[in-house]
Amino acid sequence: xxxxxxxxETKISMAVxxxxxxxxxxxxxxxRKDIDRISSKELSExxxxxxxxxxxxxxxxxxxxxxxxxxxxxxxxxxIGKILGLDKEYKTVIVGAGNIGQAVANYSKFERxxxxxxxxxxxxxxxxxxxxxxxxxxxxxYLDTYLKENPTDIGIICVPKEQAQSIADIMVRNGIKxxxxxxPTDLVVPDDVIVENVHLSESLMxxxxxxxxxxxxxx
Ligand code: NAI
Numbered sequence: 521x522x523x524x525x526x527x528x529e530t531k532i533s534m535a536v537x538x539x540x541x542x543x544x545x546x547x548x549x550x551x552r553k554d555i556d557r558i559s560s561k562e563l564s565e566x567x568x569x570x571x572x573x574x575x576x577x578x579x580x581x582x583x584x585x586x587x588x589x590x591x592x593x594x595x596x597x598x599x600i601g602k603i604l605g606l607d608k609e610y611k612t613v614i615v616g617a618g619n620i621g622q623a624v625a626n627y628s629k630f631e632r633x634x635x636x637x638x639x640x641x642x643x644x645x646x647x648x649x650x651x652x653x654x655x656x657x658x659x660x661x662y663l664d665t666y667l668k669e670n671p672t673d674i675g676i677i678c679v680p681k682e683q684a685q686s687i688a689d690i691m692v693r694n695g696i697k698x699x700x701x702x703x704p705t706d707l708v709v710p711d712d713v714i715v716e717n718v719h720l721s722e723s724l725m726x727x728x729x730x731x732x733x734x735x736x737x738x739x
Pocket of ligand 1: 643720
């Protein structure tokens, strides 16, 4: 990885970055099927982006495609994984062990991507002490102390929106730099903390819009 490639990486637009997980997923599937190279045309048929879009996207971070050869699936998979930071390991905690918190905690595939769940917190006495994937839910009262003693990379917020900012504040003051926020509220954090919001309802609204726009939905 020369500095030229790094320089190229820093210029990658968020629009391209948002497509990378999809490339990563499809390339992973190809690898599991022992397919070691693929043309942009074939990739386009599988992924649903146009071949020129794919060439343009992948060209942003290096000369991967070779005329007449296509892409080396493993190289591309590794490179995209690296750009996405999936070559690193992240320590995570979840706060809020209700429906969403438990669903996220139970999804073991996140571990394979390098996101390691270390602890889960809640304030409900009925939940404190139960085990989710062998991790005991702790009292949120100890969140601050826990984070001081156990440096953590990513905080996952799954509490009601009214509680989300105060949880984010505890996370931020204990050095968490990435927050995966499921609560439907815009968190206020310093510039050196990254928040990625997940809102299933927004996705559902887009589905509703598309259904209605295409006149496929009959009342
Ligand atoms: P839930 O009520 O099942 O779970 C919330 C949990 O947070 C409860 O166990 C509660 O005891 C705990 N809690 C409340 N205040 C706390 C605090 N200060 N510290 C620690 N734990 C605390 O709710 P659900 O359905 O799991 O939703 C959780 C959050 O996710 C809500 O903000 C909800 O609006 C949001 N949500 C987001 C979705 C998305 O697409 N991002 C979809 C559905 C819900």
